[in-house]
Amino acid sequence: xxxxxxxxxxxxxxxxxxxxxxxxxxxxxxxxxxxxxxxxxxxxxxxxxxxxxxxxxxxxxxxxxxxxxxxxxxxxxxxxxxxxxxxxxxxxxxxxxxxxxxxxxxxxxxxxxxxxxxxxxxxxxxxxxxxxxxxxxxxxxxxxxxxxxxxxxxxxxxxxxxxxxxxxxxxxxxxxxxxxxxxxxxxxxxxxxxxxxxxxxxxxxxxxxxxxxxxxxxxxxxxxxxxxxxxxxxxxxxxxxxxxxxxxxxxxxxxxxxxxxxxxxxxxxxxxxxxxxxxxxxxxxxxxxxxxxxxxxxxxxxxxxxxxxxxxxxxxxxxxxxxxxxxxxxxxxxxxxxxxxxxxxxxxxxxxxxxxxxxxxxxxxxxxxxxxxxxxxxxxx
Amino acid sequence: xxxxxxxxxxxxxxxxxxxxxxxxxxxxxxxxxxxxxxxxxxxxxxxxxxxxxxxxxxxxxxxxxxxxxxxxxxxxxxxxxxxxxxxxxxxxxxxxxxxxxxxxxxxxxxxxxxxxxxxxxxxxxxxxxxxxxxxxxxxxxxxxxxxxxxxxxxxxxxxxxxxxxxxxxxxxxxxxxxxxxxxxxxxxxxxxxxxxxxxxxxxxxxxxxxxxxxxxxxxxxxxxxxxxxxxxxxxxxxxxxxxxxxxxxxxxxxxxxxxxxxxxxxxxxxxxxxxxxxxxxxxxxxxxxxxxxxxxxxxxxxxxxxxxxxxxxxxxxxxxxxxxxxxxxxxxxxxxxxxxxxxxxxxxxxxxxxxxxxxxxxxxxxxxxxxxxxxxxxxxxxxxxxxxxxxxxxxxxxxxxxxxxxxxxxxxxxxxx
Numbered sequence: 001x002x003x004x005x006x007x008x009x010x011x012x013x014x015x016x017x018x019x020x021x022x023x024x025x026x027x028x029x030x031x032x033x034x035x036x037x038x039x040x041x042x043x044x045x046x047x048x049x050x051x052x053x054x055x056x057x058x059x060x061x062x063x064x065x066x067x068x069x070x071x072x073x074x075x076x077x078x079x080x081x082x083x084x085x086x087x088x089x090x091x092x093x094x095x096x097x098x099x100x101x102x103x104x105x106x107x108x109x110x111x112x113x114x115x116x117x118x119x120x121x122x123x124x125x126x127x128x129x130x131x132x133x134x135x136x137x138x139x140x141x142x143x144x145x146x147x148x149x150x151x152x153x154x155x156x157x158x159x160x161x162x163x164x165x166x167x168x169x170x171x172x173x174x175x176x177x178x179x180x181x182x183x184x185x186x187x188x189x190x191x192x193x194x195x196x197x198x199x200x201x202x203x204x205x206x207x208x209x210x211x212x213x214x215x216x217x218x219x220x221x222x223x224x225x226x227x228x229x230x231x232x233x234x235x236x237x238x239x240x241x242x243x244x245x246x247x248x249x250x251x252x253x254x255x256x257x258x259x260x261x262x263x264x265x266x267x268x269x270x271x272x273x274x275x276x277x278x279x280x281x282x283x284x285x286x287x288x289x290x291x292x293x294x295x296x297x298x299x300x301x302x303x304x305x306x307x308x309x310x311x312x313x314x315x316x317x318x319x320x321x322x323x324x325x326x327x328x329x330x331x332x333x334x335x336x337x338x339x340x341x342x343x344x345x346x347x348x349x350x351x352x353x354x355x356x357x358x359x360x361x362x363x364x365x366x367x368x369x370x371x372x373x374x375x376x377x378x379x380x381x
Numbered sequence: 382x383x384x385x386x387x388x389x390x391x392x393x394x395x396x397x398x399x400x401x402x403x404x405x406x407x408x409x410x411x412x413x414x415x416x417x418x419x420x421x422x423x424x425x426x427x428x429x430x431x432x433x434x435x436x437x438x439x440x441x442x443x444x445x446x447x448x449x450x451x452x453x454x455x456x457x458x459x460x461x462x463x464x465x466x467x468x469x470x471x472x473x474x475x476x477x478x479x480x481x482x483x484x485x486x487x488x489x490x491x492x493x494x495x496x497x498x499x500x501x502x503x504x505x506x507x508x509x510x511x512x513x514x515x516x517x518x519x520x521x522x523x524x525x526x527x528x529x530x531x532x533x534x535x536x537x538x539x540x541x542x543x544x545x546x547x548x549x550x551x552x553x554x555x556x557x558x559x560x561x562x563x564x565x566x567x568x569x570x571x572x573x574x575x576x577x578x579x580x581x582x583x584x585x586x587x588x589x590x591x592x593x594x595x596x597x598x599x600x601x602x603x604x605x606x607x608x609x610x611x612x613x614x615x616x617x618x619x620x621x622x623x624x625x626x627x628x629x630x631x632x633x634x635x636x637x638x639x640x641x642x643x644x645x646x647x648x649x650x651x652x653x654x655x656x657x658x659x660x661x662x663x664x665x666x667x668x669x670x671x672x673x674x675x676x677x678x679x680x681x682x683x684x685x686x687x688x689x690x691x692x693x694x695x696x697x698x699x700x701x702x703x704x705x706x707x708x709x710x711x712x713x714x715x716x717x718x719x720x721x722x723x724x725x726x727x728x729x730x731x732x733x734x735x736x737x738x739x740x741x742x743x744x745x746x747x748x749x750x751x752x753x754x755x756x757x758x759x760x761x762x763x764x765x766x767x768x769x770x771x772x773x774x775x776x777x778x779x780x781x782x783x784x785x786x787x788x789x790x791x792x793x794x795x796x797x798x
Contacts, residue, residue: 007463007464007465007559009464010463010464010561011561011563014561014563014564015563018562018563018566018567019561019562019563020562021562021624021627022591022624022627047418048418048419048420048421049418049419049420049421049424050421054561058623061623061624062622062623062624062625078418079418080418139418139419140418141418147424147428147433147468148432148433148434148435149428149432149433150424150428152432153428153432177436177439203617204623208476209472209475209476209618210435210472210475210476211476213435213436
């Protein structure tokens with residue numbers, strides 16, 4: 001929340017106990033970690049841009065969570081949040097990212113040549129392939145905390161950099177507040193348009209302020225490479241196409257990202273990155289690679305099999321409905337993607353998806369023929 | 382390239398780069414200030430007010446009408462004593478462009494001082510919303526002497542229920558958009574302690590939103606007393622729903638005729654109501670209850686936010702002055718279908734709402750009729766206005782029933798300037 005930094009000083013006149021949030025009914029990572037003692041320890045701190053502990057946790061206080069789904073419950077307002085509030089965020093990160101320790105190092109690998117296979121997923125089953133990630137521009141506050149001036153500066157820099165892309169990455173920017181009805185409809189039909197967040201998880205963190213100012217969508221003329229500006233992160237970068245050629249999708253993804261990064265560097269700006277957390281993004285759940293590589297795949301038989309969940313778990317994959325997070329599957333078609341973000345490189349994660357989806361399709365085919373899949377069930381990755 | 386070196390060369394500011402190399406250390410976020418997020422003070426200088434001025438071209442609210450780039454430039458870097466800023470006051474108006482037909486206010490106060498520190502915005506907003514009331518030159522009359530009300534008992538065949546509500550803020554504690562959890566809990570403590578001292582027909586009980594049993598909750602719903610977490614973006618964008626349901630609750634007397642909401646849109650909302658048309662009695666209880674609560678908090682060293690320019694200080698500028706809405710649920714089957722209905726209401730300074738409250742539609746022929754104005758007229762004046770107006774509406778209804786014609790009354794005079 002964009003409270004002035006000195007507001008936090010005034011809260012200090014009340015005792016820590018008086019300010020400590022009521023987390024008795026909460027089930028999220030923040031609530032598990034934030035004891036009264038930890039609150040007392042951290043409440044007087046703030047980042048150089050004025051982001052405070054209460055700003056970090058507001059979304060987790062306002063959204064107690066769900067008994068079955070463990071949300072994160074905290075966000076970063078700038079790069080330094082992860083340093084200044086490490087005593088809260090390190091355990092949250094450890095819990096969320098499979099035991100990732102404060103001393104662990106994260107490997108970045110955006111060399112798509114290192115991916116084995118991935119160009120031959122059966123298009124009779126794999127309807128589309130997609131890879132997304134996020135990037136934050138160093139020196140600017142993140143969506144929960146940025147001022148309008150900063151958000152606009154991020155937009156201007158992004159447009160400048162993206163306009164310099166050439167070849168099959170050449171494209172156009174559509175500002176959310178300026179688009180014509182025809183442009184808007186086209187973007188909806190292409191499934192490119194993002195809308196003002198409605199999820200209370202996002203709203204409570206202050207990310208939707210000033211909507212739709214400085215928000216927009218850039219995509220290449222071929223409609224296979226897409227960048228969201230100032231939605232939940234500074235940039236969300238998406239490579240996608242119909243069919244099962246994940247290798248091609250990932251290659252374009254890596255090429256595009258690398259080009260964009262160098263275009264920003266030419267203009268004196270780096271992406272937020274460090275060797276412990278990888279790419280720094282707003283939500284701790286997206287640290288590391290920030291990468292979700294997934295397919296829309298037909299698994300009508302496999303999805304009804306008793307071992308479906310177990311197989312996914314062992315393959316380190318997760319399922320979603322085809323509307324994205326928090327939606328249900330329609331007609332036996334599932335969105336299958338990597339469950340991990342941090343502690344594995346980009347290549348490693350996409351490899352898991354490619355290998356895992358290949359196996360799932362094999363299993364689907366066997367079940368179609370009435371055969372057993374017991375001998376195909378994998379070991380835990 | 383090692384990571385920390387890479388960070389240094391990617392920075393924009395070579396002065397900081399040279400300084401940090403000269404200092405011989407590469408550690409610490411503070412040293413890499415200009416490569417990292419800008420310190421708040423630096424940010425203020427790097428982004429002039431023009432860079433932050435909101436895009437209000439598609440907006441239709443009082444704040445957007447009043448907030449020029451010049452006013453924004455003057456006020457952007459000011460702070461109230463509670464460190465509340467202009468951007469925080471206007472966030473709700475920036476996020477909610479408004480409706481072509483309904484002009485919302487578009488700004489809120491974070492504390493009592495907001496109205497002073499940001500007077501250059503709030504004064505024109507107040508003028509716009511309250512029919513030209515000028516806080517620099519006018520004073521607002523407060524009058525809670527219910528004995529002055531005449532003809533305050535309506536025909537029960539038409540009036541189904543009568544209600545008066547207002548709000549009160551506890552001086553010295555920040556308002557709902559700005560308050561910390563500790564402040565909000567303090568508001569709750571001060572108010573609930575005071576209410577425990579009420580006696581006689583005002584004896585009652587407090588139900589904390591977070592602690593109530595399912596049975597209590599259902600009873601409060603059945604009594605139409607329960608308020609829920611705000612869903613209106615007008616309120617949520619003003620930061621009012623933070624930490625819900627912490628320190629929120631409902632107090633009501635045993636008779637269920639006097640009700641107080643704690644920490645919803647204001648520190649307190651005070652409601653007196655009963656079935657039937659005895660508005661006089663409703664207002665008597667209202668005034669008596671308010672005075673007793675005020676006395677009880679004063680005994681403990683607290684007081685309500687009030688001054689003679691703005692009357693009672695509340696979160697939304699639309700509720701300044703009396704913060705009072707006196708209304709009835711009244712059946713007007715014939716009059717409501719008459720084409721002159723709206724004009725009659727306008728001239729009587731009344732507004733109609735559906736029986737679900739603001740932004741609802743009327744069901745059947747029953748309307749919620751209440752005063753339009755809040756500031757510039759006293760409580761007694763406004764309630765009398767409602768009394769006279771509703772009596773007139775009932776007269777019209779009766780005439781139409783008998784097949785007689787009705788007259789549109791002359792428009793009422795605004796406050797004395």
